[in-house]
Amino acid sequence: MSTTPRRSDATANRARIIEVARAALAESDDVRLNAIAKRAGIGQGTLYRHFPTREALLAEVYRRDVDELVSAAPALLAEREPVSALAAWLDRVVDYAEVKRGVLAALESAASQDLFNHSQGPIADALTVLLDAGKRSGDFRQDVDARDVILLIAYLSRLDQEEWDARARPLMRIVLDGVRHREQ
Incomplete structure (x- = not known):
């Protein structure tokens, strides 16, 4: 199984998703994926590619x-x-x-x-x-x-x-x- 390095934009998207989710969790435990995607400035498909659930x-x-x-x-x-x-x-x-x-x-x-x-x-x-x-x-x-x-x-x-x-x-x-x- 080959592991290709992530593109820099994919790595940045992943990091941004995690930071936005962390901030959202500090505010409330009711975290919705669509809200995270919106706050991170990415589409839901991008979020689900990184985090399927x-x-x-x-x-x-x-x-x-x-x-x-x-x-x-x-x-x-x-x-x-x-x-x-x-x-x-x-x-x-x-x-x-x-x-x-x-x-x-x-x-x-x-x-x-x-x-x-x-x-x-x-x-x-x-x-x-x-x-x-x-x-x-x-x-x-x-x-x-x-x-x-x-x-x-x-x-x-x-x-x-x-x-x-x-x-x-x-x-x-x-x-x-x-x-x-x-x-x-």
């Missing part, structure tokens, strides 16, 4: 966000000290969680569980990189691990949409404060 598009949005979140950890550590890197990463988690809520709400239970299971390992690994750097620098508590932080972050999924803007980022600051090493 709504679920395929939503899953790709989710996977892309997970990949970006995971790759952000080492990049943030390369340019910041551990506390600032974790704070910036937790801000990204809020953005990721907002879209994740929309994707998981829009997908059938089995599909959303598969996506959720797929993302847990890479996210935990990225978080471990950040926590280990902070432990080495003495900024983070030695007794905190990625699973602890993930359990705390998971509370974001329980926030009502009306509370999201007021509470999501402040909750991440509480998580960050809890991870930090304090002199007794």
Whole structure:
């Protein structure tokens, strides 16, 4: 089976579709493919060539966000000290969680569980990189691990949409404060 590289316009269309779908999911979990095509400035046929089903598009949005979140950890550590890197990463988690809520709400239970299971390992690994750097620098508590932080972050999924803007980022600051090493 030969894989021909995508034409540049096809690659641009695919990227635009994913970005438009991501923005639409941040607004509502009721994402319609025809509305996505219209907002992306493409025909429905183009959208369906890239994503034959709504679920395929939503899953790709989710996977892309997970990949970006995971790759952000080492990049943030390369340019910041551990506390600032974790704070910036937790801000990204809020953005990721907002879209994740929309994707998981829009997908059938089995599909959303598969996506959720797929993302847990890479996210935990990225978080471990950040926590280990902070432990080495003495900024983070030695007794905190990625699973602890993930359990705390998971509370974001329980926030009502009306509370999201007021509470999501402040909750991440509480998580960050809890991870930090304090002199007794």
